Amino acid sequence: MAIGIAFLVGSAILLLAGVNPLVAYYWLFYGAFSATSLVETFVRATPLLLIGLGLAISFTARIWNIGAEGQFYIGATITAVLGLYTQSLPQPFTFFLLLAAAGVSGAAWALPPAILRAHYGINEIITTLMLNYIAIYTVSYLLHNPFRDPVSSFPETSTLPEQIWIPILVPGTRFHMGILLAFFTVPVIYFILRRTAFSMKLEILGSGRKTAEYAGINVTRLIIQSMLISGFLAGVAGGIEVLGIQHKMRLEISPSISPYGYTAIAVALLGYLNPVLIAATSIFLGGIINGSMTMHRMANVPVGMAGIIQAIMIIFIMLGYYLEEKFATKLLERLKQ
């Protein structure tokens, strides 16, 4: 429903810009889900999925980590920098080591706002968001100065040695093992969020701090844990992007029309914090990002469309929550009478 409305509103905006919505949407879907572009859709979906899964954990506790973009950048940068120096280590080992380093650095970037929130009650939305800017400027500095590829005209590192790239699974495409790894994470997070005492702690904290303290939960520790997990997955997503796709660190590693770190917030919310739905949403939005580029090339529609469609969907999903609650209350009344 929300998707339908988002597309309807999108049509109106397209019409305003003098573009036939049907033609535009044809290219949108062609670019997203045709046989040739499907792999690219999965390439886009992978960081969205990993970050979105991490956010699902902190959002369940109603800890609003908006800093995934920065955590993603830091993870990616650390991977690339370490990658330049770890050529001698044997394969799979290097790969996992680098991804672990990416995750740890993403988590480390999430740590200060986590501590500030947990110990001093400082709004994490603002601090994580500010840290995004700080991360991007820091990375910009690193890419312009110490780690710049001397022969490139762009702010980026040299290309990493081929032996540490994540292996491609389908030759001739960019379908690499990291994509599978990301999708294998879905059942793991699903299990954690559905069956464990840890998830119940998150849920209780999400419904109120006082209740959580009453339930005997160490609230400060839980806030920090949940932020670290989401930071870790965002960092890993950055590492996979570098090792699997870009093979170097670039300043534009996250698409400017729909930055991964922010789009993943939409993914998590649109997926109702449910890992399976998050997987579906990440594929859908990954497709929209790709499609909006195709749409732009073929129908001359500006790429900001992807952002508009996402945001309208979030708002209507929220409306959905509202209606659902109203409906549930009504239904209960009926049942009881």
Next chain:
Amino acid sequence: MPLIRLENIVKIYPGGTVAVDNACFEVEKGEVHALLGENGAGKTTLMKILSGCLKPTSGSIYVDGRRVEFRSPAHAMKYGIGMLHQHFTLIPSMSVLENVMLGLTDQDVKKEKLLKDIERISKFLRLNVDLRSPVHVLSVGEKQKVEIMRMMLLKARILIFDEPTSSICGPDAENFLDMLKKLASEGYGIVLITHKIREALKVCDRVTVMRKGKTISTLKRDEIKDERVLLEMMLGEHFLPEVLKQPREEYETPLLIVKDLVVKNDQGVVKVNRVSFEVRKGEIFGLIGVEGNGQKELIESITGLRKQLSGQIIFNNSKYSSSPSYIPEERMEVGVAPSLSVMKNAVLRDFEREEFSGRYGILKFSKIGEITNKIIHFMDVRTPNMNLPVKYLSGGNIQKLIVGRELMRGSELLIAEQPTAGLDVRSAYHVRKNLLKLASMGVGILLVSSDIDEVLEVCDRVAVMRDGRIVRIFNASEADPKRIGMYMLAAEVGLSSQ
């Protein structure tokens, strides 16, 4: 013609509870009309309908003989009907003057006239406070008077008081009742909601008795010869015997020792000042005091929700190193996670125990379901199923779930704050009976209550708290409501009468 008349009022809450069932009621000018009934009889609901807080399912309201329908409390106030709730409708951080002005409509504000009116009313009510001081520094009695003043400034003709003496006691309560009479003699129509027969008889001109949502009968004061007539009306044929304390084995082992405890509140004020006491195995230890005298902070620090400044809290329980059972006063904010299912709330404090989440932190839903079923049956919690989010249950059912969970946790120490608040008579009786049963099984219970009768009914010892100190610990045999009430109040009353 009566000032107001309620005819055949019915109120069915969402969820199907019939709170008021075909009730009729009227108030004359210049009378004190007591509305008498047990907890849960529907008195408050009926009066909330009269004051515009709730919409009746059916029935009609007449003011001066004309039929009206209230859209809101403010709308009812336009007809001169004001209600003083058990919870204050004052904003603590704002000053007395600001609070009084809040309810006024724009045309009645002429500052000089307002100040003059305030002065006149303050004199009448014997209210002596600085208008600029924030409300949170006022005593309970002063807050009540500020609320009355606000209603008088709004030209109320009917004042409804919901259990006004439940948070003040002894001589203060007497003074308060005198004030009601005085208000009535000024021509106000007064409704006094109460469950205390003696209190009703002391001031009223008429009494209406409610039971199970129905108005049973309305009697004039001089028609009432015997209190027991009223008691029978209130309780009906389901006459519940007083819970009988049976002689129990006396233990000396203390389960909870509190020594020289000092605790501050959020504003940094010392609210608990060198408090020491112990709760022994198998005893029910009552803690009573006027609201705001440090009981809340004391309990919060015992249960670990608030840090103590100095002093010691020692748990002597052998079975679990985990927290004692605790029934908190704030149910929705503390006692349950409202958006979680009944099942998860049933193990809210124990889900990390190996019994429910194994060695690796994986929840065992079948085990959790079993315990949930037990609690539901034990406390008669009404819920369509166990997976429903708790927020869809009624307040009473949520309270039952919390009480059931804490009673069945099997700890050796139970801390219960107002455990029967909001429960119907039968459930409250059930809870009291079970407190005694637990005590006889050797559980130590710390019961916090502002209801003297309840405390006296079940406790072995009663500590009275005032101004952050425990001023006296009574043994059950030597305690009576009057003496406890006197200790609850400030020293100005004087304890010379003892």
Next chain:
Amino acid sequence: MIAELVSGIVYSSIILLTPLLLAGIAELLVEKSGLLNLSIEATMLMGAFTAFMVAYYTQDLLLATITAGVAGIIMCLLFALLTVFLSLDQMVIGLAMNILTIGMTSYLYRASFGWYVSPVPPHIKETIRPIEIPVLSDIPLIGEIVFHQIPHTYLAFLLVPLVWWFLFKTRLGLKTRAIGEDPQVADYLGINVNLIRFYILIFEGFIVGVAGSTLSIAYYNMFLDNMTQGRGYIAIALVILARWNPLLLLPASFLFSFIDAAQLRIQASGVIPFPYQFSLMLPYLLTIIVLIIAGRKVKGPAALAKPFKKVR
């Protein structure tokens, strides 16, 4: 020499301060009524975009400023609909609206000017000029600095005492504070909680929209993607630093912009060389520091960011 340097820094800090103070004072009022509006970031961006578009096509800067305010009102109306009347979560809606607006403005910008932005992006020829206040601007030193600013700055300075007066000296202000402390009680006393919040959001929309216009038609002469760069969030942090007191908001935001202006000056002078990226990230770092200093255990309005639902 030193005096000149300092007055130069003060002058540019007042420039930096204007959008922050405008957004901050409006957000302060909104937070006093119990709402946390994260979408002022979006509102400001929409204001910047609208002001630029109108100025580009009409060359009328006054009209551009006013339409920016109107665009801001529309944004806040959307926020009001979702959070005030439907009681949805204010933080989530605020975030969603920010994502929406970044996409929307960059989309509409490209829809108007085409995807391949030329090396010289579309720009307007004239920007809003500072206005000298007669007499006052002749005061030595201070007159130069304070009374030689764009009208938006004067508006910001004017709003500070005005909002204070409204909150603490008027009946409506009293009601506003009451609904920020306890909407249930306010509602019980017959105060229309949602209506007051609605009006205040309209006010905020206009002011924050105008704040946005300072970016695109006063400081720059063009629109850039996401050009507000988190200023809305910074304004929220400044409200916390000011402890929800309008009179403290002025020194708070001045202090903030002074540090920023000073470091920009140092950076530009090249006396102490440091990479420009560090200069750019300083405001964000400063915001975090502000929160660490001021945001620890301060209490805002009691009902801040809690959805209010009328129950009857």
